Every structure is written in structure tokens, then in C-alpha cells.
Amino acid sequence: MKRWYGGTLILALATILALRYGLMNIQPKKQSAYDFFRNHPTKDSHSKNSDSLEAEVVKTSERPHLIHIEGLRYLIAPDNITKRASEALLLWSHMHPLLMRSDALPETIQGVKEASIAWNDLLSAIKAEKTIKIGNTNNSEAEICPSSVTSPDKIAPTGGIVLEIPCGLVEDSSITLVGIPNGQQGGFQIELLGSQASGEPNRPIILHYNVSLPGDNMSEESFIVQNTWTDELKWGKEERCPTHLSASSHQVDGLVLCNERVLRSTGAENISMHHNNSDTVTNVSRGQSHESTNFPFIEGNLFTATLWIGLEGFHMNVNGRHETSFEYREKLEPWTVNQVKVTGGLDLLSSFAKGLPVFEDHDFVNSSHLGAPPIPKKRLLMLVGVFSTGNNFKRRMALRRTWMQYEVVRSGDVAVRFFIGFDKNAQVNWELWREVEAYGDIQLMPFVDYYSLITLKTIAICIFGTKILPAKYIMKTDDDAFVRIDEVLSGLKSRPASGLLYGLISFDSSPDRDKDSKWHISMEEWPNATYPPWAHGPGYVISRDIAKFIVRGHQNRALKLFKLEDVAMGIWIEQFSKGGKEVQYINEERFYNSGCEANYILAHYQSPRLTAxxxxxxxxxxxxxxxxxxxxxxxxxxxxxxxxxxxxxxxxxxxxxxxxxxxxxxxxxxxxxxxxxxxxxxxxxxxxxxxxxxxx
Structure with a gap:
């Protein structure tokens, strides 16, 4: 009997081995943890196992992988800095994997590389314990980033550089030129030059403003061409004024791109004058009064031109009249400008810039009153993350002196932190570092502050509010917004504590397919006709569970990166809802995304003066x-x-x-x-x- 059982056992084992050998060429599909839990769900998986949500995020079979980013390994916190300074770098280790994604946002590689160079320069300045001197300035801190500059006594032999802009331009900065076109070289050019990155042979041209004046040919017309230039992309798409095409309805800061009504009449008047005075033809470019009422620049005529910096673009006023506007382009933003160059046929009489970013002497500021208060050892009620850039110091000081003085902020129940990337200007980075040590409310980002990378700041706020300073609610806002914290908290009392998006919500918006628009979205970036609901970027609040979902989703590279940060939040929240979670979209119209009205909760586009x-x-x-x-x-x-x-x-x-x-x-x-x-x-x-x- 025992022999029979033994033989049966041997036969069974042989059969199993034979079957295994025969099926060796058929590789079993590897079962992921998600596949297992999907096929074997627990009874309370929807309520307790929130980690399973991440599996619902990406439909594709392959997630982004990690790639090598030049310079990223240098973006680490050193040991020889103060405790307060080291606290400004808490997010760096958390963000390294985010920056290494193969589907990273545009300009990520460049932003990280330039940040590593800026960080190395800053460490050298910290080690030497002295500021970087600009030109022949003295040791006065107040003059390192002056509020205004004028043309130097000596201009370069080429006659080119007329102004040095030490710490970049900010909104409402202005550059004024007074001159007389002299008729040589067919016109003149005004250029705003940016910082020259390491390895680049030439400086980028943030704005090229080319004024072309008519010569001896009476049919030739005056016109203005605006453009940009970089080593990488060369000349961009030019914008001509007048266009001789149908007038564009596109506006920048509410202003037309070209004062077509005034400029179009110039050519017609030139032709009319040519026919009516054929016996005594004169060059209209030589100061004729009829043209001076139309085209803003006339040979032999004095002009005063002011180029001012708006929220969305550059605007040129000539002799008190708006003439042209030019929208900012990616990576070519006003804070990167550090020189003004003038070439061509222009006798320049005067030039100056005003409204430049100025940093205070922190030694004379009561940092105990304005700095970040101690955080109690309990979960925060709310974390407020404020988007800012390095040279917007005046805006940050305005917030520190106004709504950041609310009792709930000073008591530590609500924490406010500024999220700021590096500047390409070494002096701005030095001043920003001094601000970090003075107030303790800044989180430095491990990349240069390009507009296309602001979505990374949104993720950083979620990381900070869930892993570093855990909070019940996380709010995002901008440094030009006035937030009534008391009203925000009052509005949250009656709202759900989970699955919450609270703000001015857009429920039916479409991608901008205009290739010339700053907010252009291609079909590859977003193929759908509409966006999911999203809250306008100047200010919105999300609950902690949504923030945790976003952090987890990006850790696993399961959430899509999208360059419009407020829309990106809406996309991620939609994915959150697909995991079986209910989302409460609370639309609050008192979150004003443009201007200030009665009974507001948040007012956007507030200058430091109005904030005060x-x-x-x-x-x-x-x-x-x-x-x-x-x-x-x-x-x-x-x-x-x-x-x-x-x-x-x-x-x-x-x-x-x-x-x-x-x-x-x-x-x-x-x-x-x-x-x-x-x-x-x-x-x-x-x-x-x-x-x-x-x-x-």
C-alpha cells in the first residue's frame, strides 16, 4: 500500500514538472500591488485604504521615468549655515525626484542648471561674508539695489549700453528715454538685455524695439517691430506696428498691441502729400508736422518715450500717448533684465529708470514683529503658500505689515510662507538670502523662477503642508493679493473638512489654442475640449486629503504635470474624484481675481501702496x-x-x-x-x- 502511494506521488510530481517545462516559454504577467488589490478588494478599501487611489490616476501602462539633470546634485543644503537659513531649504530633498521626471515641465532642465550655478555663487558670497559689488558702488546697502538709475557719464565706445539695471525690473518699473532721431542708419533700436547664463556666448534680448524711419523714398513708411532673441531659439515671432492686416483683438494688460488708429493714417498721408506736391517733394521724415501727429518718432523731432512694465507685458508710451504693447515670452521675463542698450540713428539726450526693486536694511527692521512666529507643536489650522519672485521684496514687506499681522497668523495657528525660486542676478539672490535669515518665512525652490515652472511651486506647497508643517487646510495665493484671513477661516467653518476646493471656480472653460498666447495649450498637452473645474490662481483653498493625494501621486509619477498651475490643480482633483472620493466644489465669488470690491475675501492685483x-x-x-x-x-x-x-x-x-x-x-x-x-x-x-x- 505504501509503495502504491509512493508511486502515485512520484507520478504526480513528474506531471507537474512536465507541465512547468512545457509552459516555460509563456511568461506570466507580473502582477502589481494595484492588480492584486483590484482583484481582491477589501471590504473597507474605499474608506481606509486611500493609497489605492493612486492607481486610478494614470490610464497609460507606462509612467514617466527618472532622468539625470545637470546640476541637481549640487542643490543640497550645506552644514555651515544658520538654522533659520537651513529651514528655507527643507523642500529640496523632496523635490529632487519631481525635477528628474522624464515628462518634466518646459524649462526644468535649464531652470535647475541655472539654479545650481546661482547657488554655488551664493555659497561663495556667504562664505566670504560680503556682498557682491556692482560696478563702482560703495558699501552702502541702500545703493546695491537702487530705486532708480540714470545714464552713466561715459557710454561704451559702441554707444550701446545706456543703463545698468542692478536687480531687474518688476511690475510698474519704467524706463524713460529722451532723444532726437538723426536720420542715420534708417532708424534706431532699443533693447532690454537679460542676464548671460554660464556657457551662453550672448545675452538674451528680452525686448528688441526697432523703429524704422523712411529714407529718401517717399513711399516708404515708418513702422515699429518688436521681437525677442536667444542663443537657443534665435529671433522669435516679430510683431509689427502698424500691421497692414486686420487689427488684432488681443490685448496686453487691457491695452492694444498697436495704436492702429493713429499709425495707419501715416502711410495714407505720405502718399497724398506726394501726389499733391509733386513739384516740391520733400522728405517727410524731416520733421513734417502732419506726420508728427501720427507716427510717434520723427527725424529731427524731440521725443520722450517711457517703457513701463505691466503684469502681462511691456508698454511703450511716447509723448504721453500709448503706442505699443508686447506680451512677455517664456524665459524672457522682466526680472531678468539688467541692461538697456540703444543703437542706430538716435541722439540720446537722457535716460533713466525708476520704480526698481529696493531691499530694506534688515538690521533696522523689527524682525520679531514681522518675522515668522514660532509654530506650536500641533497640526496647523491652515498653511498659506504665497507665490513670489526674488526681487518682489516690496510686495512681501507689504504683506508682512498687513494681513500677515492677523492674530491667527501671529499665534501660529495659520502659517504663511513665501515660495521663491532663484534669480539669475547674483545680487538679488544675495539680498534674498539676507531676507531668508531675517524673517524665516521663505522657502527657496531648487530652480530659477521661470513662469513655466510655477506648477512645481503648487506641488511644493502641498508637500510642505502635509510633510513639514502639517495643516488641516492648504491655501495658495500670490504676493500681489490681499487676503482677509479672518474671512477665509470664517468661510471654512461651515465647509466640509475633506474633498474641498474653495475659491472662485471656473466650471466651463476651454484651452487657449492661440499659439501666440502666454496660456497656449497644444492638443498634445490637453486634447479635451474643456477643462475640469478649477479655481482661479490668485487664491484658493484645498483640504488636507487632496493635498496628500497630490503629493503621493507625484511621488509615484502617477499624476500629470501641467504648466497652468491653477488648471493643473483642477485636473488633479478630478483624478482624486475618480478614486471614489467625493469632491466639494465651493464657489466663492468674493475671491476677486482682478481688483478689489466691497465685502471681499481676497483681492488680486494690489500694489504695495494700495495694500498699505x-x-x-x-x-x-x-x-x-x-x-x-x-x-x-x-x-x-x-x-x-x-x-x-x-x-x-x-x-x-x-x-x-x-x-x-x-x-x-x-x-x-x-x-x-x-x-x-x-x-x-x-x-x-x-x-x-x-x-x-x-x-x-
Whole structure:
């Protein structure tokens, strides 16, 4: 009997071995953890095993892999820095895998490489314990990043560089040139030059402004061409004014690309003059009065041109009239500008730049009052991540002195941190480092601050709010937004604590397919006709579970990277919902993404001066100013007028800042509004020659 059982066992084993040998060429499909749990779900998988959500994120069979990024290994925190400074680098190790993704955002490789160079230069400056000197400036900290610069006594032999911009340009900076076209070389050129990266033979041209004037040929027409240039891409797509094509409806900061109505008449008048005065033909480029009323630059005629920096692009005003606008292009942003160059047939009489970024002397600032307060050893109620760039110091100081003084912020229940990438300017990075050590509320990003990389900051905020300073809610906002933290928290009290997106939500928007647009999205980037619901970028709040999902999804490279950060958040939240989680889209219209209105929770596009005003008075200033500008059709010298108006209103307010009588307060507001209107009317008449009344 035992022999029979033994024989049976041997036969069974032989059969198994034979079957195994016969099936060796058929490789079994490797079963992932996701496949296992999908086929063997637990009873409470939807409620307890939130990690299974990540499997629902990507439908494709192959996820992005990791690649080598030049310079990334140098972006590590050294041991010989202060504790406060080291805390500004807490995110670096978390973000290295994100930067190494094979499907990384555009400019990631360049942004990391340039950041490693900037970091090495900064470490050298820290080690030497001295600032980097610019030109022949003295040791005064106040002059390292001056608020204004003028043309030097000596200009280069080529006659090229007329201004050095030490710390870049920011919104509302302006460059003014006074000159006379001399008729040589067919015109003249104005160029804004950027920082020269290591290994690049030439500086990038952030803006090339080419003015072409007619020569001896009477049919030749004056025109302006705007463009950009880099070693990598060479010349970009030029924009000509006038275009001789159908007028573009595209606007930059609400202004047309070309003042077509004024400029188009020039060519017609030239031809008419040529036919009517054929016996006594003269060169129209030699100061003829009829053309001086049309084309802004005339040979032999003095002009004053002001190029000012907007939110979306550059704007040129000539003799008080808006002429052209030019939208910023990727990697060619105003903060990278450090030189102004003028060439060609122009006798330049004067040049200066104002409204430049200025850093305070931190030794004279009460950092204990303005710096980050100690964080209690418990989960935060909310983390507020603020997007900023290196040279926007004035904006950060405005926030530190205003809404960051809310009691919930000073008590540590709400933490506010600025998320800032490196600058290509070494001096800006040095000043930023001093700010890091002074206030302790900055998180440095391991890349240069290109616009196309801001989505990485969104992920960084989620990492910070879940792994470093855990918070119940995570809020994202910008450094030009005024946030009423009390109203945000009040609005959250009645909202769900999970699956939450709270802000001004767009439920039905489509990708911008215009290739010339800053927000252009190709079919490869997003093939669908519409986006999922998303909250406008100036400010929104998400719950902790969504933030954790985003962090986990990017750790596993299971979430898509998308260059529009606010839309990207909407895309990720849609994936979150596909994992069986309910999403609460709470639309709050008081998150104003443009301007300031009554009963606001968040107001975007606030300058440091307006941020410093009391909220009610700031509301009136902004509303009245815009209404007056609209009615008077007044365009030009925006920065100078805003400064004067806000200064005037603030002076009036200071005289009665302790007033509590409602009637007197209302009279104060009325007086300020009346003075504001009178100022607008005066400036409108001065620059347009058109007299207006208050009633108009």
C-alpha cells in the first residue's frame, strides 16, 4: 500500500514538472500591488485604504521615468549655515525626484542648471561674508539695489549700453528715454538685455524695439517691430506696428498691441502729400508736422518715450500717448533684465529708470514683529503658500505689515510662507538670502523662477503642508493679493473638512489654442475640449486629503504635470474624484481675481501702496480710479499717476487716522474721491488735449 502511494506521488510530481517545462516559454504577467488589490478588494478599501487611489490616476501602462539633470546634485543644503537659513531649504530633498521626471515641465532642465550655478555663487558670497559689488558702488546697502538709475557719464565706445539695471525690473518699473532721431542708419533700436547664463556666448534680448524711419523714398513708411532673441531659439515671432492686416483683438494688460488708429493714417498721408506736391517733394521724415501727429518718432523731432512694465507685458508710451504693447515670452521675463542698450540713428539726450526693486536694511527692521512666529507643536489650522519672485521684496514687506499681522497668523495657528525660486542676478539672490535669515518665512525652490515652472511651486506647497508643517487646510495665493484671513477661516467653518476646493471656480472653460498666447495649450498637452473645474490662481483653498493625494501621486509619477498651475490643480482633483472620493466644489465669488470690491475675501492685483491703505479706503481708491480712467479714456503714465493719487489719499487719511465719527470718515472719503477725480481730469486734459468735466 505504501509503495502504491509512493508511486502515485512520484507520478504526480513528474506531471507537474512536465507541465512547468512545457509552459516555460509563456511568461506570466507580473502582477502589481494595484492588480492584486483590484482583484481582491477589501471590504473597507474605499474608506481606509486611500493609497489605492493612486492607481486610478494614470490610464497609460507606462509612467514617466527618472532622468539625470545637470546640476541637481549640487542643490543640497550645506552644514555651515544658520538654522533659520537651513529651514528655507527643507523642500529640496523632496523635490529632487519631481525635477528628474522624464515628462518634466518646459524649462526644468535649464531652470535647475541655472539654479545650481546661482547657488554655488551664493555659497561663495556667504562664505566670504560680503556682498557682491556692482560696478563702482560703495558699501552702502541702500545703493546695491537702487530705486532708480540714470545714464552713466561715459557710454561704451559702441554707444550701446545706456543703463545698468542692478536687480531687474518688476511690475510698474519704467524706463524713460529722451532723444532726437538723426536720420542715420534708417532708424534706431532699443533693447532690454537679460542676464548671460554660464556657457551662453550672448545675452538674451528680452525686448528688441526697432523703429524704422523712411529714407529718401517717399513711399516708404515708418513702422515699429518688436521681437525677442536667444542663443537657443534665435529671433522669435516679430510683431509689427502698424500691421497692414486686420487689427488684432488681443490685448496686453487691457491695452492694444498697436495704436492702429493713429499709425495707419501715416502711410495714407505720405502718399497724398506726394501726389499733391509733386513739384516740391520733400522728405517727410524731416520733421513734417502732419506726420508728427501720427507716427510717434520723427527725424529731427524731440521725443520722450517711457517703457513701463505691466503684469502681462511691456508698454511703450511716447509723448504721453500709448503706442505699443508686447506680451512677455517664456524665459524672457522682466526680472531678468539688467541692461538697456540703444543703437542706430538716435541722439540720446537722457535716460533713466525708476520704480526698481529696493531691499530694506534688515538690521533696522523689527524682525520679531514681522518675522515668522514660532509654530506650536500641533497640526496647523491652515498653511498659506504665497507665490513670489526674488526681487518682489516690496510686495512681501507689504504683506508682512498687513494681513500677515492677523492674530491667527501671529499665534501660529495659520502659517504663511513665501515660495521663491532663484534669480539669475547674483545680487538679488544675495539680498534674498539676507531676507531668508531675517524673517524665516521663505522657502527657496531648487530652480530659477521661470513662469513655466510655477506648477512645481503648487506641488511644493502641498508637500510642505502635509510633510513639514502639517495643516488641516492648504491655501495658495500670490504676493500681489490681499487676503482677509479672518474671512477665509470664517468661510471654512461651515465647509466640509475633506474633498474641498474653495475659491472662485471656473466650471466651463476651454484651452487657449492661440499659439501666440502666454496660456497656449497644444492638443498634445490637453486634447479635451474643456477643462475640469478649477479655481482661479490668485487664491484658493484645498483640504488636507487632496493635498496628500497630490503629493503621493507625484511621488509615484502617477499624476500629470501641467504648466497652468491653477488648471493643473483642477485636473488633479478630478483624478482624486475618480478614486471614489467625493469632491466639494465651493464657489466663492468674493475671491476677486482682478481688483478689489466691497465685502471681499481676497483681492488680486494690489500694489504695495494700495495694500498699505485701510481696506475700505483702498476699495474706494481703486474703484474710483478705474472708473475715472475708463470715462476719460485716459491711458499712459500709469505708474506715476497711481503714485501721486495714492500718496495724496494716504496723506489725507493720516491727518484724520484717529477719526471715529462715521460722518467725518465719509467726508474724508468724499474729499479723497474729489481730489482723485480732479487729478484724473487734469492729467487727461494735459495728455490728450481734451477737456472733460466731472459729470462726463
Amino acid at each position: 491703505l485701510p481696506p475700505e479706503l483702498a476699495n474706494n481708491v481703486i474703484r474710483l480710479y478705474r472708473e475715472c480712467l475708463r470715462r476719460a479714456k485716459f491711458i499712459g503714465h500709469r505708474q506715476h499717476n497711481t503714485d501721486l493719487v495714492v500718496s495724496m489719499v494716504k496723506q489725507q487719511f493720516r491727518k484724520n487716522m484717529h477719526e471715529t465719527d462715521p460722518e467725518k470718515i465719509q467726508k474724508l472719503k468724499d474729499d479723497a474721491a474729489r481730489g482723485l477725480i480732479n487729478h484724473i481730469l487734469y492729467e487727461s486734459e494735459r495728455l490728450t488735449g481734451r477737456k472733460l468735466s466731472q459729470s462726463s
